[in-house]
Amino acid sequence: MRTVPKLAAVREQTALPLEPMAVEFFAGIGLARLGLQQAGFRVAWSNDIEPAKRDMYAGNFKDPEESHTFVLGDVTHVRGSDMPADIALAWASSPCVDVSLAGARAGMQGARSSTFYQFTRVLRELGEDARPEVVTLENVVGLATSHGGEDLAAAIAELNDLGYSVDVLTLDARWFVPQSRPRLFVVGARNAPPDQPDANPKLRPEWLQAPFADRSLVTHRALLPDIGPAAVGTLATIVEPVPSGDKQWWDPERTAAFTSSLSPVQAERLAVLRKSNRFAYRTAYRRTRKGVPMWEIRADDIAGCLRTARGGSSKQALVEVGRGKLRVRWMTAREYARLMGADDYELDGIRANQALFGFGDAVCVPAVAWLAEHYLMPLVEGKLQEKPVLDSTSEVADAGA
Template identity: 65%
Template structure:
C-alpha cells in the first residue's frame, strides 16, 4: 500500500495526516481529529469562515496551514508532502434542489474539477485515500451523469470509488442527508450483501456501471435515525428574552399558517409539556407562509442568505406560544459542535459558517469506521479489483 503519512502527537502516537479542501469553519477537521487524524492543511475562499476557523483552533505557528483563497490558485507541487487523506466538501450550490441544477458544469460545484487537478498535479505524492461530500442531489444531477463523471475522474487518477449516504439525524436531531464518495488507490473487498442503509436502491447505478471502477466496503450499520431531540437541544430562553418576537410579528406568523399548520400549532399550544419545533418561511401560491415541522427534529440548516433559508423556533405548550429565530449556539449544537467558539462573531457570520458545513459526528463516524481503517490497511483487501473501462 502507498506509504502511510504519519505525524507524531504529543503522546508519541502516530496519526495519519489529512488535508481539507473547502474547509469552511473546520467542522470536518473536528470530526477527522475525533477519528484519529491530524489535519495539517486547509483551504477555503471565504474570509469570514477563515476568521471563525482561526479563532476556534488557534493553531500554534507552523503546525497547520490555512490557505485562504480560490482553489483555482492551489497547485499540486505546493501541497504538503505525504498526506494520508484529502477531504473535499465542494460547494453544493449547483447540485441542490434549491439551486439551478447546473451540476458539475456550474461555476461553484464545478470547483470539483480543480480538486481533481490538484490531485493530478501531485502525481505520486497524492494521498492513498480521498473523501468527497455533497448533497444527495449529486446522485441524480443530469440523470446521474454528474456522479458518474466524478467517479470517472477519480478512476483516471487510479482511485476506486465507493458511494454512500448518511443523514445527520442518525447522530443529532437535524435532517441533513448527504452523499459521500470514498476513493482508494488500494480498495477493500466488496461487502457480500449491499447495505441498504448506506447504499439504498437509488444509489446503486454507479456499482452496476461496467465503465466505472467501484467498490463497496463492508461497514457496520450506522445508528438509527433520531425522531426526537430538538426540544431538549434548543436553548431554554426566559419568556422575557429580547429574542422572542413581539406580539405583532408573532401574530403575523400565526396568520400566515394554513389550516393544517394552524391546527398543528394549536395542538402544541394545548400540550401539558413545552415542545419546540422549527419552522421555515415558504412562498405558496405567491403568498408568504410559515410551515412548522411535525416532528421533534430540525430541518436541514442552510446558509443565512435570505429569510426563507433561516429557521425559526416555535416554543409551545401550557397554553403559550412563542416564536424566535434559531440562535448560533443552536446551529452549533445541531451540527455536533456544541463547544465551538462563538464569542465576538456576528450572528449571520456564524449562521452562514454552520449552515454551509458538515455535521461533526457524521465525519467522525465515517472516519472511525471507514477512512481510518482504510488508510491503515485494516480493511480486507480486494483480491481482484475491477478495472476501469475508460471511454466505454
C-alpha cells in the first residue's frame, strides 16, 4: 500500500506539480481534496457557493495563486471555458439535502441536488476531447432509493450520455475512523474496466444492485481490493482534553436537565456505564419524540454521523461517564476534524460553529483517499487490476463486524 503522508506534509507540497490534475465542484472546506492529494492527484481548481467554507479552505491550504483557482459562487455561473486544460478527474460532492434520509426527499430535481445537472452541463461544455477520463459523484446513500431509485438511474443515464460507464459503491467512514457515516460514490469512466458481477459485495450490497440490473443503463462493477479488518479505535481516541474547570463542560443544572430527558431505556444505558470502574465516551443527540425534545445516547463507542444545522440532529454532545461520575459538553471543532480524518486541519481564527458546519457537510478524508488510490488513480492511469488482492497492511476497519 502507498505510504500516505500526514496532512500537514500534503499542504506543504500543494505548490508542487503533482499529476494527474483533478477539479472539485461543491468543494466545501476541501476534505475531498485532502483525500485526492494523498493518492497523488493535483487539485488545480475548486468551486463552492459558501464564503464561510471558502475561508476555511483558503486558511487550510494557503495555495500560491498560480497553483490553484478557487471560484466562489453559484455553479450555474461556471462555464466549460472556465476550466483548466488536461483534467483527468472531476469530483462533485453535490448538495445532499434533497436526497438525504433526514430531509424532505425532493429528489434530484430539488433546488439543491439539481445542481448535479449544472455539474454535467459544465462537462458537456468541455466537449468530448477535453472531458476528464473519470468523474466521481459523492452523495448520501439516500440517493440510491430516492424516488424508488429513479433519481440514481437518472444520474447514471446523464453520465452515460456524456460517454461514461458508471459504477456505484458505498463506503462508510466507520471503516476508517470512529464515526458512522455511510456515503454513496458514483464513478464514471470513459474507458471502463471489465464488469465483474460478483465483485466486492461489501461495497455493493444487495440494496445497491438495481442500477446494474437496468439494461437501459451502461454500468460496470470494478473488482477492487477487499477492505480488510484493522483497528480503527474508539471515540476515546479522538477526544480532545478539556480541563475539569473549563466552561465547555455543562454545569450541574444543565447536566441534570440532560439526564431527566432520557427515556427509561436511555437512562438504564447511562446507569450501567456510570457503574463501570473506567471512563467511557459516548455521543448524544437531541431528538423530538411525539413532540417532546429528548436526548439519546449511542449504544456503541463511535460517533454518529456528523451533520450540519440544516438537517437532522445537528450538534453532537460528548458524554464522559464512569466511576460514578458524569460530564457532558458539546463536541469540539478539533474532535469533528479528527472524526473526518482531518486531524491537523488548520482551525486558527475559525469560529466554532463555522467549523462544525464545515465538517458536518463534508466527506471523510480517508474514505476519499482509499477510493482514489485503489480505483480513481488506476482508472486514470489505465492500470486498474482485474484481480486485486486484500491489502493486509491497510489501515481500514471492517465495520460490518
